[in-house]
Amino acid sequence: MNWQLWLAQIRAVVRLEMRKTFLSRRGLWVYLLAAAPVLLFFGRTVDVMRSREWFDTSVAPHAVSRAALESIQPGANLEDVEARLGEPYSRRVFQSRRHSQTWLSYTDGSNTYTFRFSDGTLEGVSTRDRANFQDDALIYATFFQFFYLRLLIFFGCVGIFVNLFRGEMMNKSLHFYLLAPVRREVLVAGKFVAGLIAASVIFCTSTALQLWMFSIPFHATIESLHAANYIGVTALACLGYGSVFLAAGLIAVNPLLPAAIVLLWEAANLFLPSALKKISIIFYLQSLCPVLAPPEKDMNPLLALLVNSAEPTPAALAILGLLAVTALVLTWSAFRARKLEINYSSD
């Protein structure tokens, strides 16, 4: 075993690949994927700050006591409610041919109460604590698990890792590596490390920026944000999905096909038997997410299913499981790479 030589060769492959993965035009959309949630949370932060300022200057001075607000019961009359609570800070009316819907919003200074009337009779009240960090943390957890892991990192890894081999076959430059005295296994390792560095840098930076944006309105601490956990899960997602899409780039002429199959497999994970669940990336990642979004009463059942792991696994086991799946896929990739041929015309 010539570990020293192999490490030097892996470093050489990584050096060559970094330029391609970070600066390739073909990978531009990966940056857009990573930047999109940062922009989303930036927009949200601006909106929250502005509405908070408006609330503090325009609404808070008209606060009503909490006791008065909570004394209003369903079935109450619109005129009675207005007579008891005074003029609302917001009124919305929807008039159809047969019915009218009215929403009156009040505040006690920190929470907002929205009363919904149908034809002048109170049907329901929704309350929102404007400064409740826990609610927003849950929103972020849902976003992270449902969109960021399952879609953005997933497709980002498709863009980065599939191109490690497939992109070079399309450029007709893969033979450059195959004519060097490098074991194919070492080549796979070098390319994977390069892809992992690129994906981790891009997506972990995105996660950190999202959390920072998210924290600004709440002045939240790093600990309360579980920043290290989220960034760790992001890196592990790059590791797991990266190995899968590197393998896909080795076998498939059109990488969209394996990407679609993996996407379906990951989505179907929730409905699979316990043994099959473990042969997926999302199973382990969900178990590692710091805030498990509990299904709310009025949450869409499908969404509730998606954001909750039915069988959460202890963190250590989840990490080991993910590493095992990754190692398995990379071993298979190395085996395939040994049989790899250069036949650009048919690729």
Added chain:
Amino acid sequence: MTPPPLEQSLITFDNVSRFYGEVLGVNRVTLSIPPGITSLVGPNGSGKTTLMNLMTALVRPTRGSIRILGITPHQPEKLFALLGYSTQFDAFPKGLTGFQFIYSFLRLFGKPHLECERLASQAIERVNLAEAAHRKIAGYSKGMRQRIKLAQAIAHDPRVLVLDEPLNGLDPLVRAETIAMFRELANQGRHVIVSSHILHEVDMISDQVILLSNGYVVAEGKISGVRSEIRDQPMQVLIRCNRPSALAAKVFDEDSVVEARLHSDGGGLLIKTRDADKFYRLLNHIALNGIEIETVAPADDNVNSVYEYLIGEEPQK
């Protein structure tokens, strides 16, 4: 110093076939290539590149086995330490200069930075590309790209050089320099395996040729040896002498001579004979009997003729 065992100085193909689906690449190739310049000659699609790719494990044989100086192509860590391949692929890793291309390639060997720099500079100088070394390959002309590929193939001082159409796109001066380099490398006891369409160059540089047609090896060995094996085509001999008509009359006494054609200038003739050895013995006898023979030279003892006889068409230029 004891010489290496024979197997370790040869490139051998043992009953090698390669099919691309139902399309034949090469079939039942058995070869033993000694050091020196070996040219692979054949029309497009004859299997030249497939043979080179098989040697370098870019494709795998469907059947049979290959050994390069005793090493199988599926040990890249050993094989490419002693083999350099300049492929026909005209594509390079993006964004690299000529120097970076060679340097990065050498780094893959695990060599240290300074050694890689030194070897890269040496290789680039050897192909006369020093002035353009720090320019992006994307801006290189066809000839420069050909030379940088050659530099990559020789950068690590390999014992076996496999070069797919290495003279394509080179101007006459560089072409001559490159051929001289091949000769120098061959004289050092290395294998230089070249594929080419340009037969007069093949003739000039080759120690031996391998003629391919439709995936089969139709002939191999030294050109004169290959020519003498083609018995259904009479050998052509060009003779310059003082009395060509008299010579023609005399040689026609010989059964093996099938044709004698006088030169229009009256100073020589072209003879076609089925038995060259017998004809040369006769010629010695004739020379002693009053006809002054100035020169005698085989007229079809070259790759072009051999190619035409065996493959039956002019290679695509």
